[in-house]
Amino acid sequence: MNAPSPLIDIKHVCHEYASHGHEHDLVLSDISLTVSENDVVALLGPSGCGKSTLIRVLSGLVQPTRGEVGYRGQPLHGVSPGVAMVFQNFALFPWLTVRGNILLPIEHLPPAEQQARLETVLSTVGLGAYEYSYPRELSGGMKQRVGIARALIAQPEVLCMDEPFSALDVLTAETLRNEIGRLLASPDHPLRTMVFVTHNISEAVFLATRIVVLAAQPGRIAQIVPNTLPYPRDPDAPAFRAAVETLHGILTHTNLPDTVCADPGKVVTKVDASRRRIAPVSLPYVTPGEVLGLLTLLGDEPCDVFDLAERFGREFGAVVRVIKAAELLGFVATPGQDVVMTDLGRQTVGASTTEQKKLVREQLLKLKIFDLLVRLIRVQENQTLAEEELLRELQAALPHEKPKQLFRTLLAWGRHSEIISYDQRQHQLRLYDPKRSSRGAAHTAAVPPTPPAA
Amino acid sequence: MSITQANPTSRRANPLVDAVVLAGLISLVFGTAHVIGEWRQPLHTKVEIDLSPSSLPAYALFSFARGWIAYFFSLLFTLLVASWAFYDTRARRFILPALDVLQSIPVLGFLPGLVLALVGLFPNSNVGLELACVLMIFTGQVWNMTFSYYDSLRGMPPDFRSLSRLYDLGWWRRFWKVELPVGVQGLIYNSMVSMAGGWFFLSITESFQLGTQDFRVPGIGSYMSAAIAAGDVRAQICGVIAMGCVIVAVDRLVWWPLLQWSRKFNLDDFAGAQPPQSRLSLWLARSRAMQRLAQFLGRISARLVQPKNAPHAEAAALTSSAKPTRAGFGRWVYRCFLGIVLMVLAVGFVRLVMLLTHVRASDWREIGVDSAISFGRVFAAVALGTLWTLPAGIGIGLNPKLSSRLQPFIQFAASFPAPMIYPWILALVIAMGGSLEWGSIPLIMLGTQWYILFNVAAAASAIPNDLRSCAAILRLDGWRRWWRYLLPAVAPGLVTGWITAAGGAWNATIVSEYVHAGNKLYQATGLGALISQATDSGNFPKLTAAVLIMAVIVVGINRTVWKKLQALANERCRFGT
Structure with missing residues (x-):
């Protein structure tokens, strides 16, 4: 092979979504990445790390807020000319037949050429008998074959795939993954350069020559891991397993950093250059039920994070969030890749429901964010805090978090542990008072009327 | 945000039913109108429309009231007929295509016949005219509401039906606890659309004149027509503004809060998709008077829906002979009703044919x-x-x-x-x-x-x-x-x-x-x-x-x-x- 020339080149890309009003969600933060010819790049990371946005930036579908995007050395405006894309949910046009869908990218070519390419591509993906069917009649796997065929027929310089197998059942996904692997390995097929998004480690190791591990909130590159295993790759080979193991480690480390926190729930953040202050740590967006469930299932033995993810049948990123929350509350510790139950955790598992709530309550109240919440309610005139008010405060205290989501998380924990109660009709929070709530009626005459909002 | 029609694929077109419904309707309106009224009939007090802007609020109020009275009947019709079509599979085969025809025919053509028929029924008062007006608005409102509610009932999760049978809810409680919550979102949405259609008919019916005969009733519609007849541009502008105010007020004060409120009946509880609440409805929810009102309504509705007996108590106490006689009686009433309707239609049809021979x-x-x-x-x-x-x-x-x-x-x-x-x-x-x-x-x-x-x-x-x-x-x-x-x-x-x-x-x-x-x-x-x-x-x-x-x-x-x-x-x- 010749020296690879860079195809797609992005430098210092940042991207924000304007969510509501003046809030902006930073999705990508300072990402630089080069995709060269013959590269097979996997974008690997937990959900919410912006990998789908990143692949859309690479293909020119999304114009990033800041940073440069280049294609073959030229700055890219609009959709990249040499890119084809396979979508998670297939994106087939329901009103076109399989044939019509696949021919869409090459309709400008002479009919004979179209037909020749169509036949090649149909036999590559094994869709010959379905040429005149409508997508509605096809199974998920067949639909994605159409999607792949449509991408291949344009003979793209780069094939982009956005979680191409995650909407399929396990067996179908396995089959299609193998077929893509075969195409990459086969010397006669022109497909060489590919970028794909996945949250599945072995998928990344199976297909990619470079694996870009992303970290979440905001999305950024944690590490780029080269993968030099020769095609075709065997998932049972020791080298393959070792690579998967290494990536496990990296993902765990990026998402569960081994920082020693003397005072859990507080970290020192730089607010601006001159002033430092203690900012509250956000609570990961998980529910109490998930954390208690984790404790129940954990047992006494240390347990590997990936094994846990496997056992729960959940996505890695989701499990990491649950573990983080449990760690924040002091129920588990995470030395290395392992998760270990603490004494407090064990005590909590064994406790009765009431006891359990008390223990969680005590732990929660140690967190700065709950401290903030309780104090906020106390300073209100009638001990009633309006939702908008709290959202504003959260936004100010934790500018990088999504206030609505954080609010829902706080609400879930606060209500579960009987710290606060929430009236959904009026969107107001109070401190929980068992006497009032036991009567059932939420509106009572004992509270003076709320003054109308100015 | 669409004005959606109910899914049409579920209803089979039946030309026979189309013909029957069309002939029936035209027979009913024109046939009966012909029976009752000579064409020109001296009647009722003439309405003087005052074109000064100060009288507009009162006219707006009249129109507003007519719109809502018609809406009330539309709602009643919707709940009754849609439930009937849903539970009575035999009736359904006729009701649905009939509604479909009624929905698509140009109702305005029936206005003169309707007005004459109803004025003939109440020759000495304005009742007939008012009734005609309300009926016209009703026909502009009701069909899509009925289809929407029927489709909601059809889409009701089967678990809910099992549940209501299991807890022996009875029709009254089943309606409040299951059917209405399931249908309320679509119903409110379609009510908004219907009300919009209703204003169109209102403006025409209120200002209805037949040759030299004046069938106007006081309202914004007649105010506008009077202003147009007088060439009074200032009054016309005032009328348009008043109509606009009515529309905006109804939209903001009634439909928006209702729409917000109905979101709690969303069947698929997707937590992430909480829409922003309007400032107004939040403010209302926090106002003390509204809380009182809500409490009061809550108590009343709780009393209304409260069951008298434990579940299945009635079934246990029922003697074996009680049920068949009641069902028999019901069928007898049903048949009588059907017979009367058919007779009226037949008379109307004969009249219609006789009428058409004069063309x-x-x-x-x-x-x-x-x-x-x-x-x-x-x-x-x-x-x-x-x-x-x-x-x-x-x-x-x-x-x-x-x-x-x-x-x-x-x-x-x-x-x-x-x-x-x-x-x-x-x-x-x-x-x-x-x-x-x-x-x-x-x-x-x-x-x-x-x-x-x-x-x-x-x-x-x-x-x-x-x-x-x-x-x-x-x-x-x-x-x-x-x-x-x-x-x-x-x-x-x-x-x-x-x-x-x-x-x-x-x-x-x-x-x-x-x-x-x-x-x-x-x-x-x-x-x-x-x-x-x-x-x-x-x-x-x-x-x-x-x-x-x-x-x-x-x-x-x-x-x-x-x-x-x-x-x-x-x-x-x-x-x-």
């Missing part, structure tokens, strides 16, 4: 020619409307920011009763050297194009994100972007919009081919003008024949063109499984 051959020819011309106008109006609403709707639908910003304005434009400003548009057309022959096309468009806009925008906003990206990656542009991507993607919405718009357009021909502006009468050639003219000149047989033909044309086109097109669009171009 001269030249009249039939005239009706034929005029139908063709009106058909051309309706077609032109829909086509011209499509020309701008299709790209605009797609643009709005693909851009959520634009759509949320424009939606209140579009909704207002769609709700505003177009006939109120016909004279203005007409003046413009005539100033530009046109005549009503062509000028009636923009008049028709004024009221009907919005349906296309709404439905196209809704369809465009439902295009999946992946597909949009895919179209961008494939660099579909120019005609390929339209034919391969955008047009098929919005086709189901477009067809629904066309159906609603064309139905509305036929209705609109009656008022827009025959316009009073100032002291002058403008008249175009067409079936709508013919109906209005026959009404004014008191040619009852000709009127009946013309309305009959118009109804047949509309229902016929519906069956032969629209339904097929809709089925095709729904089969080919729907997203998802």
Whole structure:
């Protein structure tokens, strides 16, 4: 092979979504990445790390807020000319037949050429008998074959795939993954350069020559891991397993950093250059039920994070969030890749429901964010805090978090542990008072009327 | 945000039922009107319309009240008939196609017959007129509500039905605890649409005049017509503003809070999709008086819904003989009722046939020619409307920011009763050297194009994100972007919009081919003008024949063109499984 020339080149890309009003969600933060010819790049990371946005930036579908995007050395405006894309949910046009869908990218070519390419591509993906069917009649796997065929027929310089197998059942996904692997390995097929998004480690190791591990909130590159295993790759080979193991480690480390926190729930953040202050740590967006469930299932033995993810049948990123929350509350510790139950955790598992709530309550109240919440309610005139008010405060205290989501998380924990109660009709929070709530009626005459909002 | 029609694929077209319903309806209205009334009948007190702006609030209140009384009956009809159709599978086979026909016929043609029939029933008071007015608004409101509620019941999760049987809820509690919560969102949404349609009929019915006879009732509609007749521009502007205020007030004070409230009945509790709550409804929820009211209502409804007995107690206590007799009695009442209805219809039908024998051959020819011309106008109006609403709707639908910003304005434009400003548009057309022959096309468009806009925008906003990206990656542009991507993607919405718009357009021909502006009468050639003219000149047989033909044309086109097109669009171009 010749020296690879860079195809797609992005430098210092940042991207924000304007969510509501003046809030902006930073999705990508300072990402630089080069995709060269013959590269097979996997974008690997937990959900919410912006990998789908990143692949859309690479293909020119999304114009990033800041940073440069280049294609073959030229700055890219609009959709990249040499890119084809396979979508998670297939994106087939329901009103076109399989044939019509696949021919869409090459309709400008002479009919004979179209037909020749169509036949090649149909036999590559094994869709010959379905040429005149409508997508509605096809199974998920067949639909994605159409999607792949449509991408291949344009003979793209780069094939982009956005979680191409995650909407399929396990067996179908396995089959299609193998077929893509075969195409990459086969010397006669022109497909060489590919970028794909996945949250599945072995998928990344199976297909990619470079694996870009992303970290979440905001999305950024944690590490780029080269993968030099020769095609075709065997998932049972020791080298393959070792690579998967290494990536496990990296993902765990990026998402569960081994920082020693003397005072859990507080970290020192730089607010601006001159002033430092203690900012509250956000609570990961998980529910109490998930954390208690984790404790129940954990047992006494240390347990590997990936094994846990496997056992729960959940996505890695989701499990990491649950573990983080449990760690924040002091129920588990995470030395290395392992998760270990603490004494407090064990005590909590064994406790009765009431006891359990008390223990969680005590732990929660140690967190700065709950401290903030309780104090906020106390300073209100009638001990009633309006939702908008709290959202504003959260936004100010934790500018990088999504206030609505954080609010829902706080609400879930606060209500579960009987710290606060929430009236959904009026969107107001109070401190929980068992006497009032036991009567059932939420509106009572004992509270003076709320003054109308100015 | 669409004005959606209930899913049509679930209803089979049955030409026999169409014919029966059409004949029945026309027999009922015209036949009975003929029986009761001589054509010109001295009656009732004449209404003086005061054109000073200070009297407008009272007129607005009258119109407002009529709109809501009609809505109340629409709601009642909806709940009763939709439940009936849902639970009685035998009746369903007739009710659904009947409603479908009723929904598509041009109701305005029935106005004169209806007014005469009801005025004849109450010769010495205004009751008949008021009743006619309410009934007309009712017919503009009720059909889509009924279809929506019926579809909600059909979509009710089967678990809920099992549950209500398990807990022995009975029809009363089942209605409050299960059926209404399931249907309330669609019902409120369609109520908004219905109310908008209702204003159109209100404005026409309130100002109804028959030749020299004055059938007006005090209200904004009659105020406007009086202002137009007097050429009082200031009063016209005041009238338009008052109507606008009524529409906005109803929208903001009634429908918005209700819509917000109904969100809690969302069946699929997707936590992430909590819509922003309006400031007003939050403020109301926190106001003390509203809390009291809510508490009070809550207590009353709890009392109403409270069961008297433990579940299944009644069944246990029931003697074996009690049930059959009750069911037998019910069937007997049902049969009697059906018999009476059939008898009335038969008498009406005979009268109708007798009436139609009076129509001269030249009249039939005239009706034929005029139908063709009106058909051309309706077609032109829909086509011209499509020309701008299709790209605009797609643009709005693909851009959520634009759509949320424009939606209140579009909704207002769609709700505003177009006939109120016909004279203005007409003046413009005539100033530009046109005549009503062509000028009636923009008049028709004024009221009907919005349906296309709404439905196209809704369809465009439902295009999946992946597909949009895919179209961008494939660099579909120019005609390929339209034919391969955008047009098929919005086709189901477009067809629904066309159906609603064309139905509305036929209705609109009656008022827009025959316009009073100032002291002058403008008249175009067409079936709508013919109906209005026959009404004014008191040619009852000709009127009946013309309305009959118009109804047949509309229902016929519906069956032969629209339904097929809709089925095709729904089969080919729907997203998802």
